[in-house]
Amino acid sequence: MVARRTRTSATNGSKAAEKKKEEPAVVEMEEVEEMEEIELSSDEEVEDDDDDVALIVLKRPPITERVIEEVEITEDIEITGTGATGANLTEKKGYIKEFIESEGLAMILSKDYGLVLFHLSSVWIGDEQKDIINTRKNLTPGTTVTFYDRSFKGEEYKDLSDDKVIHQAVAVWTGDTRPDSVLRKITDEEYKKKLEEFRSTFMLYLRGEVFLRAAYVRIKGEVAGYLSEKMGIIEYKDDQGKKLNIFFHSDDVRIYKKEVKEFHKPCKALLPVGIPVSVDARRVHVVGVKNIEYQAIVVIAGAWPLTPHPTLMPGGQGSIAPCYELPKGNFTFYYMELALEGRLSRKVQDLKELLNRSNGNISYDWNHVQYAQSKEQITEWKRMFGGKRRFNPQNSNVDRSAKREVLDVFKASEANEEEIKEETKSxxxxxxxxxxxxxxxxxxxxxxxxxxxxxxxxxxxxxxxxxxxxxxxxxxxx
Incomplete structure (x- = not known):
């Protein structure tokens, strides 16, 4: 700041004022503008006064420079360290197993790592994120995806698995290349809070016992007859030799991994009476209907599709699954889609209305029904759908009766959860x-x-x- 104290006559003051108007408003910072003396109105009255009134000329501060650091997420990240606050940056593969709710919660199944919870807001379709509705349209059950996940272990997850663990995907994408924005997204604090909320919501569903129990899983039955164009009965014989009737709807049938509607023919013509099937069923009580205690959740004829399939959890009322090697103790299979029970209940009501015409008794409709009464006819039916394969000597020693490992579970992973360190992530x-x-x-x-x-x-x-x-x-x- 520079100040000059000057005095001059009124005439000179006028000239100085005119000169000031002609000069530019902005001057170079390196120069101090020399101002002419300006006589103030009180100068003559306070000639000998030490407290002179003066015009002060101020200079703007000079430009200064300082260096700041900007942090940018890098594409190549060194994986070091472990911790409960980071994400496992090993790219994993899996497929969409099941949608839990319309709001976005869903499940991935990885054959190596088991079940992984995720939300549709954590999904990239190609290189971009879409809204939940469009994302779901692009992710049909069975779609292969790649993901990063986090693992959480503690007593609060004891109802999920014996390992007391849950895996949650922090990023899911389709395609072979990870989108550029994934790493920035998963390190955002607000995004992490949302992931925690999604996990808490899932645990509320679990504790509220809203998932659908499957009493029977992949049991072997046989189509016994049809009640209508879309409804039929499957007969199952349990270990004690007791015959059980399980009613099914054509919407729940898969024939060599395809839904009935994909063939553009009625179920009667596609699935003959006498064909062996695999069934997942729940127990039901239909007022006024006799000899039907179970409803099919899914009916599978031929090779099993990837989906649908229930999830195995500890506790509950238990499930009968003769095809699987179940762990010791009490375990139950559940379907986690919340809307599933409503759809099945509407079909129960349709069954009740249909059988009211026969006083609740089973009355088969034999019009336009196909039959498979021998092994030759069953084999011919398989060939129609491409199910008959040529003999492969490599598979000749495979034990077809061996029980399968249950994959649809939450299980601990051998891979350590790895933390994105500040010095390596950016x-x-x-x-x-x-x-x-x-x-x-x-x-x-x-x-x-x-x-x-x-x-x-x-x-x-x-x-x-x-x-x-x-x-x-x-x-x-x-």
Missing amino acids: KVKKKVLAERTWYTPEAWEHGGLRIKEEVKDEVMGADGEPLTKKPKQEPVKS
Whole structure:
């Protein structure tokens, strides 16, 4: 800051004023503008007064530069360390197993890692994220995906598995290449909070016992007859030799991995009476209907599709699954789609209305029904759908009666959860920031201000945290 104290006549003052108007408003910062003396109205009255009134010419503070660091997420990340706050950055493969709710919760099944919870808002279709509705349209059950996940272990997850663990995907994408924005997204704090909320919502569903229990899983039955174009009965014989009737709807039938509607023919013509099938069923009580205690959740003729399939969890009322090697203790299979029970209940009501015409007794409709009464006819039926394969000597020693491993479970993974460390997840870019401020030593010679120690403490706060009030800085105008 530079000040000159001058005096002159009124005439010179007028000329100086005109000269001032002609000069540019903005001057170079390196120069001090020399101002002509201006006579003030009170100069003659206070000629001998030491407290002269003077015009002060101020100079703007000089431009100062400071270097700041900008952190940018890098594409190549070194995986080091472990911890409960990070994500496992090993790319894993799986497929969409089941949608839990319309709001976005869903499940991935990985043959190597088991079940993985995820949300549709964590999905990239190609290189972009879409809204939940469009994302679901692009992710049909059975779609192969790649994902990053996190693992959580504790007593709160004891109802999920004996390992007391849950895996949650933090990012899911289709295609072979990871989208560029994935790493930035998964390190965002707000995004992490949403993932925690999704996990909490799933646990509320679990504790609320809203998932659908499957009393029977992949039991072997036989089509006994049809009640209508879309409804029929499957006969199952249990270990004690007791015959059980399970009613089914054509919407729940899969013939060599395809739904009935894909063939554009009625179920009667596609699935003959006498064909062996695999069935998942739940127990039902239909008022006024006799000899039907179970409803099919899914009926599978021929090779099994990837989906649908229930999830095995500890506890519950138990399930009968003769095809699987079940762990010791009490375990139950569940379908987790919340809307499934409503769809099945509507079909129960349709059954009740249909059998009311026969006083609740089973009455088969034999019109246009196909039959498979011998092994030759069953083999011919398989050939119609491409189910008959040529003899492969490599498979001749395979034990077809061996029980299968249950894959649809939450299980501990051998891979350690790895943390994205601050020094490895990003790279630092240096940037020069130009600014003008009175609060730098460079401005002291021009009248710059110094912050007293007590003011510094006030700005930073007693606890060392910065307060909202900070020295005002003047941005550089372009």
